[in-house]
Amino acid sequence: MPQYSSSLTGLILSISHNWQLIRQMTKREVVGRYRGSFLGLAWSFFHPILMLVVYTFVFSVIFKAKWGVGGDESKSQFAIVLFVGLIVHGVFAEVINRAPGLILGNVNFVKKVVFPIEILPVVCLFAALFHSLISLLVLLIAFIIFNGFIHWTAIFLPLIFIPFILLILGGAWILASIGVFIRDVGQTIVIITTVLLFLSPVFFPIDALPANYHSLIMLNPLTFIIEQSRGVLIWGRVPDWFGLGIYSLVSVALAWAGYAWFQKTRRGFSDVL
Numbered sequence: 001m002p003q004y005s006s007s008l009t010g011l012i013l014s015i016s017h018n019w020q021l022i023r024q025m026t027k028r029e030v031v032g033r034y035r036g037s038f039l040g041l042a043w044s045f046f047h048p049i050l051m052l053v054v055y056t057f058v059f060s061v062i063f064k065a066k067w068g069v070g071g072d073e074s075k076s077q078f079a080i081v082l083f084v085g086l087i088v089h090g091v092f093a094e095v096i097n098r099a100p101g102l103i104l105g106n107v108n109f110v111k112k113v114v115f116p117i118e119i120l121p122v123v124c125l126f127a128a129l130f131h132s133l134i135s136l137l138v139l140l141i142a143f144i145i146f147n148g149f150i151h152w153t154a155i156f157l158p159l160i161f162i163p164f165i166l167l168i169l170g171g172a173w174i175l176a177s178i179g180v181f182i183r184d185v186g187q188t189i190v191i192i193t194t195v196l197l198f199l200s201p202v203f204f205p206i207d208a209l210p211a212n213y214h215s216l217i218m219l220n221p222l223t224f225i226i227e228q229s230r231g232v233l234i235w236g237r238v239p240d241w242f243g244l245g246i247y248s249l250v251s252v253a254l255a256w257a258g259y260a261w262f263q264k265t266r267r268g269f270s271d272v273l
Helices: 008-017 019-032 039-060 077-101 102-112 115-149 152-181 185-198 211-218 221-232 241-272
Strands: none
Touching: 008 019, 008 115, 008 211, 008 241, 019 039, 019 115, 019 221, 039 077, 039 115, 077 102, 077 152, 077 221, 102 115, 102 185, 115 152, 115 221, 152 185, 152 221, 152 241, 185 221, 211 221, 221 241
């Protein structure tokens, strides 16, 4: 029976050794989403533009919403602030929702002993990141159009997203494994990610909640990343380095635990499938 490394070193080596395969499969995943459509990959750019236009119209024209940050808050400000939260939740939900079905949808890879099935969540994550990067580009262009500048603190955004990516990856490995043995996980996770959307500060500022709910909403893994992303992109603040350090430690631990869980349980995949 083959032995699969579950150590942190094994995780790094697996991604490093299979990098070319990950890159090719990610490219196929991104291109395959719009295969057969008239505009093809251009939909990755037009979709976030259309969504931002809709958000701007609905929240600034119909609801006349304000974020309540004070100062000269433009009509489009709410839509841009909202869009940051939706980008963060979007990449999280896309990977986590798909994770329980990743192994079930690639049974042919499980039957090939030499194929590194542990890279499937990585491929899913990179494909989601590609689309989120396009959305981020649209956001930055819109911010420049409406405000005429971009905050220098935007350079910190990758530092905020790295621990977030590790956290998603750890969760994806765990769910990809559990999804093989418990098929109901896929349905449950969709509900949970929707609940997390409305229990995170995507549609409202944390200050709008009573103080006794603040600690509860901070337990949501999306909350800290959404707040920090808005801080560096919208309000020109430097990240909360202490909080980011704690978040990073937890994310590394979860990524390692998720990978170890996946490697320990993968021997049973072929029996179930």
